[in-house]
Amino acid sequence: MENDLFDFATANRIIFGKGKLELLSDIIQGLGRHVIVVKGKSFPDPKRLYEILETSGIERTEYIVSTEPNLEMLIEAVSIARQAKCDFVIGFGGGAPIDAGKAIAALINNKGDILNYLEVVGKGMPLGNPSKPYIAIPTTSGTGSEVTRNAVISILDKRVKVSMRDAYLLPSVALIDPELTVSVPPHITASTGMDAFTQVIEPYLTKNTNPLVDMFCREAIPRAAKSLYKAYKNGSDMNARVDMSFVSLLGGLSLANAKLGAVHGLAGPIGGMFHAPHGVICAALLPAVMVVNAELIASADNTEQKVARFKDIARWVTGDSSATIHAGVDWIANLAAKMKIPGLAKLGISPSDFPEIIKKSRRSSSMKGNPVLLTENQMHRILEMSL
């Protein structure tokens, strides 16, 4: 094995399967009497979730998250949860409520200024106390945040996103029921799906690979290629939804245990500067990043192993055992086009923003994972292609 090292940790328990939401009544046994449910504002209907809580005699406080988590939101939610004496936390929704729930579960038990626990803008201190028990129930197939140890938080006045990162942020239970993703509309299936796809492509191409993450990516890339478009075209295609939930989970497991690359290196700063979901940004960037990376790798020296990995991806996505790198990248760009992934321009980004994005991305740890070092010109080109 070329790189034989890894250091792996994940949610205490991962439960996966169609209809598994029903297990919630067992899972919450003994966790206490009052829960705060952190959820998105629209789909899916939390009816069944709430029935299970009621049947179990659990009181509930609901906290609605309508954007990605930010400081003000967390302060408010934690204060509500403490006042209601919540014993445990459920996150129910896409990446935003799952991340928010993670931070809220931690902050209920860790007093003082939230900034103490934030990277970059704060002190990045470790959490002193374990979180409240946290059950993450994702209802989109995207971030895989249900199995990671960080929560991304927007600092609105500074136009940046930063991470709270700690082993205590790992959810107690990740409960993944693909049935909950059936009502996700096509455009969100597309963007979240491309986010998940990115999270299994970048770790496979990164500089420091490891055998565990390689295994996750090898499993996930062909599944995403097979099922993302199907789930987009027909949201009720249960096999496709199951595949994408599994891809998302594997993306989270990969992400938590590997560096990423330029898609995430650029998406981080863009997400802080513009009000757009992380998945949409990643989806817009992925094809161009792959094109530019593939070109650079094909023309550079000593990249045999990287070339082989680009070829693996080309074979897996096209299903053609002799596919060229170019054919693989085309296939991915074509998938994004077919799903009408909006470009960065739709998010309000114009070329005048490129210098700031590029400058900020230089400090991102994801950028360091990119398989080749990108010049400013090359990043500029990626952003232009992604408009």
Next chain:
Amino acid sequence: MENDLFDFATANRIIFGKGKLELLSDIIQGLGRHVIVVKGKSFPDPKRLYEILETSGIERTEYIVSTEPNLEMLIEAVSIARQAKCDFVIGFGGGAPIDAGKAIAALINNKGDILNYLEVVGKGMPLGNPSKPYIAIPTTSGTGSEVTRNAVISILDKRVKVSMRDAYLLPSVALIDPELTVSVPPHITASTGMDAFTQVIEPYLTKNTNPLVDMFCREAIPRAAKSLYKAYKNGSDMNARVDMSFVSLLGGLSLANAKLGAVHGLAGPIGGMFHAPHGVICAALLPAVMVVNAELIASADNTEQKVARFKDIARWVTGDSSATIHAGVDWIANLAAKMKIPGLAKLGISPSDFPEIIKKSRRSSSMKGNPVLLTENQMHRILEMSL
């Protein structure tokens, strides 16, 4: 996905890589002042382990495990650990000391009769209190016990082996350093390696598969086929040792999350009745079980999917994309023969023992995972072929 359900849990943290033993000084920070080290009686030399403990100012009590764990041993070790006021536990060795350490870490914090916590012979009660922090450092590539939630314990007077099984038995840290396996002698590399091999073959062929375990098996089977014989022939072949450590880990992850089959269904009762390591028994049984299962599956109806899985294994082990099931099974039997795996007769088993073994195996949960239902005659034939 045909079977889309799983419920996954493992050690809180899995650290893997050549030379990673050195991380122990970080891992033990804050765990306390006194450790009980549960270790095997011979290889490998614990010198470096003890140096790290000494440099970290940790006092140590050593407990040597010379056979697979039994009741008397656990009672003695727990009493020693309590008297020495041990704060945490390290298991260092093959499957026996790793399992013993697991049980000791649990029992220090859970008073009363050990039988309360044992299946079959006792009450099978859940552990009321979390275990002492437990760091599992395997030095053979076999059981994968460093990531499972059960410890196998012999009840000597009843000639049975039973499990203590609880989420609290999952080690806090699995620290897997393939360098520690270099001194394992060839015959033990062979038997432990065949145990690991069995643990990734049986879950792939079992009745109730799931996508996570399938992924582990698909990764592990080709690696074991590539590297087990190399590690047996040349114990210093570091790439082969790394592969086998990874296979063993994947076997543990598979085992903990899937049913097994007839190898384990027969090995359980045999292990209770005869004084032989689990790995040696599995190694002796694997070829015959595969032969008989493959014959039955080839001749039965509605087994297309099972046939496909036997063919997958045949392709992976032989490296020949058109290999027949028969060729795959032959390859595995031949591997066992080349490594001079002793037969069951060497363990003192004779045909007169078969009826009792077969009767006991009917009650084993592993046997229920076998891809086909075996008659008594068929089990008899397997045992005969394995003498």
